[in-house]
Amino acid sequence: MNKRLIKLWCIASLLLLFMSACDKPDTAIIYRQEVRTNLDDTCIWLSRRSHFHDPDFYPVFNAYYEKQIKLKDFEKAAIALAELTEQEMYYSLFNPNTINQVRLFKKRFEKNLPWHQTLFVESYLGNYEVIQNNYRKAIPYFRELVRYTPFDYNTCVEVGHGYGDLAFCYFAMGDHEKALQYDLRALSWFNKTDNETAKGGIYDNLAMVHMYTKDYKTSESYFKKAMTSFRLVKDTSNMFTSLHNKIILYQEMDNPAQYELIDSAYHFFKKSKFTDESIELSLSTFYIHMLLYENRIAEAGAILGELKPLVKKLNSAASDAEYIVALAEYEIKSGKGIKDIGLIEKALETVEEQEDYQNQAGFALVLKDNAVLMKDYQKAYLYSEKLKLAENRISDQKMINKTMEWNKLHETKRKEAQIAIQKETISNGKVTIALLFSLVMGLLLVLFIVFSKQKQKKIKTENKRVQQYTKQLLDKTEEERRRIASDLHDSVSHELLNLKHAIGANINQSGEKIDSIIKDIRIISRNLHPVMFEKVGLSASINQLLDRAQSVNQLMVTSDIVYCGGLSVSDELQVYRIIQEALSNIIKYAEAVAAKIIIRESKDELMVQIKDNGKGFHVGETLSKKDAFGLHNIIERSKAIGGSARIHSDRNGTIITIDLKKTT
C-alpha cells in the first residue's frame, strides 16, 4: 500500500514539474517602453498629445527651454525640444520658430551631448524636408540617424523611424525597391520593441509600396496588420491615416467600395471630434472627390470653402497640393475650368524638379481634364503624356519585380527570425522534454518490471516442471536400463544356464531351449525399439503395437489412420512413442473396455487422437503430482516436435489430442 502511495506521489510531482516547464515567454520583444522617471513635470506636460493644442503649449515650452539653455543644462533642454518636435511631427504641424530653434540647437549644443540624446534633431529636420516634398534634402538627415546601432527602447524607436522615413522618401520618389528595403529594416527594429504605433506605421507604408507595385492582396493584408496594431494602442490619428491610405488603395484597385469607404471614413472622422488637420484635409478631399463623382457639386464647393483656413494652418506642400487638386477637380466638374491655372502649372514644375511623381500625376491629371474641358487638345495631349510618364515612373515594371524580390528576402528573414524564436522555444522546451522523457521512461520501467516479474514467475514454474521432467527422464532411463538388465539376466542368462546343463543330455531339448532364448531376446529388443521402424513406417508400426496390446493385454484397440508420410522419421517415432505411452497408461490405469487411435492428416497439419472409455482422471491434479511421468512424457514429446497436447478426461473416458504442424 505504501509503495503504491509513493509511486502516485512521484507521478503527481513529475506532472507538476512538466506543467510548470510549459510556461514560457511567447514574444521576441526585447525592449519595452519604460516610464521615464527622470523627467521634469514640464516635460511630462509637454509630452501629452492633447496639450499640443493648448494655447499655452508654446509659451510653456519656450520659457522652460530658455531657462535650461541659460542654466547650460543641455540634456534637459534636449529632452524638452525632443518632446516638442515629437508633437509637431505627430500632427505634421511644423512651426517655423521651432525649425529655427532646432537648427540652432544642432549648430551650438548637439556636440555637447551623446548621440542618442540628439537623434530627434535629424529626425525633425528630415521630416520637415519631407513635408516640403524635398525628399532629396531629407534623405541625408535620415541617413545620419541610421548610422547608429540602437541599444535601448528609445534608440531602437528613433533608428526604426529613421529607416521608416528613408523608406517614405524613396517611396515618394518612386524607388519602391529601396522603400521596401528600408521599411523592412525599420520593421525589424520596431519588432524588437512593443511600440505598436511605429509598427503600424511601417505596415501602412508597406501597404502603400505594395499598392504601387500592384500587389493589392499583400497591400490589403498590410493595411489589416496596420489597423490591428493601431487599434491595439487606440491610436485614433494613425487609424485615420491608415483608413485614408486604404481609400487610396481602393481607388487604385478601382474598387467600387471606395465611395462607401470614403463616406463612412469621413463621417466617422467628423463624429469622432478628433482633431488632426492633415487627416481632416485628406479625408475631406476624398469626400469632395466622392461628392463630385456623385454630382453633388454644391456640397463639394461648401467643404472646399471650409478647408481653406485649414490648409493655410497646415503650411505644407503636400496639403497644398491636395487642396489644389481637389479645388481643380471641383472647378472642372462645375464646368467653369480651373481659375488659377498658373498655380497648378507652377506646382507641377516644382514637383517635377523634386521628382515627386505622386503629385506630378495628380497635377497632370487635373490639367489634362481642364485642357479637355477647354478643348485645348494640344495641351491635353501634353499633360496626358506627362501623366503617363509619372504613372509609369510610379509603377515601373522593373521596380515591381525588384520589390517582389525584396519582399521574398524579407519573408526569408522573417522565417529565419521565426526559426530563431522556435529554437529558443525548443531550448526552453528541452527541460520539458527531458522531464516528459523521464516520466515516460519511469512508466515504462514500472511496466517492464511488472511484466518481467510475471514472466519470471511463469518461467520459474516452467523451469520447475522441466527440471522435474528431466529428473524423471533420468530416473526412467535408469529404470529402463535396470529392466533390460534384469530381463537379460532373468530370462536370457537363466535360459543359457539351463541350456548348459541340458546340452549334454538331450539335443532336441537344447534346440528348444535355444529357440526360447532367441524369442526372449526378440521380445526384449522389440520392447526397446519398434523393429525396423524406418522401413516399416508409422501406420504399420502402430498397427503392430495395437495387435500386441490386443493379444497380450486383452485390450480392444482399433485404429483409424489416414497418414501419407507428412512427418520426418524422427517425428514419426515421437508420435509412435506418444501413442505407446498413452496405450500403456490406458492398460495400466484406465480399466477401459476399448481404445481407439485416430490419425488425420491435412495439407499442413496432423492430428493424433488416442481415446478410451475407461474411468478417467482429474487432469490438473494428476499433472501436478510427481508421478505423472506418462502424461508429461506425452506433453513434452508433443512440444519437442512442435506440437501441443490437449488432455480431456472425465468418468466416461479420456481423450488425448495432439496437434502438429507439418515440418515440410
Place this chain on the structure above:
Amino acid sequence: MTIVIADDHPFTLQGTQSFVESYGYQVIAACANGVSALNMIQLRIPDIAILDINMPALDGLDVAKKVQELKLKTKIILLTMHNEMTIYNKSKEYGVYGYILKEHAQVELKNCLSEVAKGNQYVSDSLLNDLVSVRETGTGELDKLTFSERKIIELIAKQKTSKQIAEMLFLSEKTIEGHRSNIIEKLGLPKEKNILLKWAMKNGLE
C-alpha cells in the same frame, strides 16, 4: 540353378553357402553386403538370391525392392532373424518369394529352395505361428474366434445391444452386426433370435 547369397556375418554366410551347396545348388556369388549382392544380381541374373535383411548400406528389403523395380527374374528369399509380421508384410510388397527364419534354416531352407525354384511362395511356419503362440488358449469353441469377435461375445453376454457394443468398442454398429453373423457362422449356430446371447450364457461368459 544359380544362386547368389548375401549376409554380413561371415560365419553365417559360409554356413548358408555350404548348406545350399549340399542341397546340390550352385552358389555363383557370396556377398558380404547389399550393394555387392545387388551388383552381382544385376550382372549375373541368378535364379535365386538368398538375402539377410540387416546388412550395412543396402539391406535385404532394399535389394528386393530394387530387383522388383528393375524387373529382374531373380527370385528373392529372405533369410532373417526378424520374426515380425510387419516386415513380412513389407517383403510381400516387394514380391519376395520366400521368408524364413535363421533359427529354423536347417529345417526349412531345403524345402523353401525347392518350392521357390518351382515358382511357389514359401513362408516360415514359425512366423505365422508367432501371434497365435502369444495368445491365451481358452475354451475350444472360443479359439475359433478372433480377438474382436471374442470381445463382442463377452459384451453380448453382458446383455449389451449392438449399439452399446459399437460405442464401447469405438466401432460402427454395422461392423458389430457383421461380426455377429461371422460368429454365428463360425460357431455353426442356428439362425434364431438372440442365439448369441443364449450361447454366451450357456458357455458361462458372463
